[in-house]
Amino acid sequence: xxxxxxxxxxxxxxxxxxxxxxxxxxxxxxxxxLALLDVADTSQNGAFNDRRRALAREAYEVVADRLARIVVxxxxxxxxxxxxxxxxxxxxxxAETRGA
Numbered sequence: 777x778x779x780x781x782x783x784x785x786x787x788x789x790x791x792x793x794x795x796x797x798x799x800x801x802x803x804x805x806x807x808x809x810l811a812l813l814d815v816a817d818t819s820q821n822g823a824f825n826d827r828r829r830a831l832a833r834e835a836y837e838v839v840a841d842r843l844a845r846i847v848v849x850x851x852x853x854x855x856x857x858x859x860x861x862x863x864x865x866x867x868x869x870x871a872e873t874r875g876a
Contacts, residue, residue, distance in 0.1 A: 791849075798846035799854040802839050806861035809835030813868050829872065836865050 809832040816825040816832070839862050850858065 795846060795849040796851070796854075798842070799850035799858060802842060802846060802858050803854065803861065805835040805839050806858065806865055809833075809839075809865045810861065810868070813865075813872070829869075832865065833869055836862070836869055839865075 812828040812832040812835070816828040819825055819828075839858070843858070843862065
């Protein structure tokens with residue numbers, strides 16, 4: 777292999793790894809946001825629950841901001857899970873806003 781094709785192969789691997797890590801980040805944000813809402817729904821501590829809900833909303837917004845850039849090249853299974861969890865988190869946040 778030539779140096780040029782080696783560099784291209786390395787760049788392709790790095791790009792793939794970048795999107796894989798990005799997808800994992802988004803999944804972690806979404807799962808954390810949902811967990812924060814679960815805790816807020818079962819806890820009696822109002823001030824902490826407000827903070828938990830704010831952090832869950834922040835996780836939702838972070839994912840919304842990065843969704844188009846990272847999900848496009850993410851593996852299909854991860855892409856579908858990210859979209860599903862993002863919708864689920866958004867629905868729960870909207871329901872809490874309506875119920876407040």
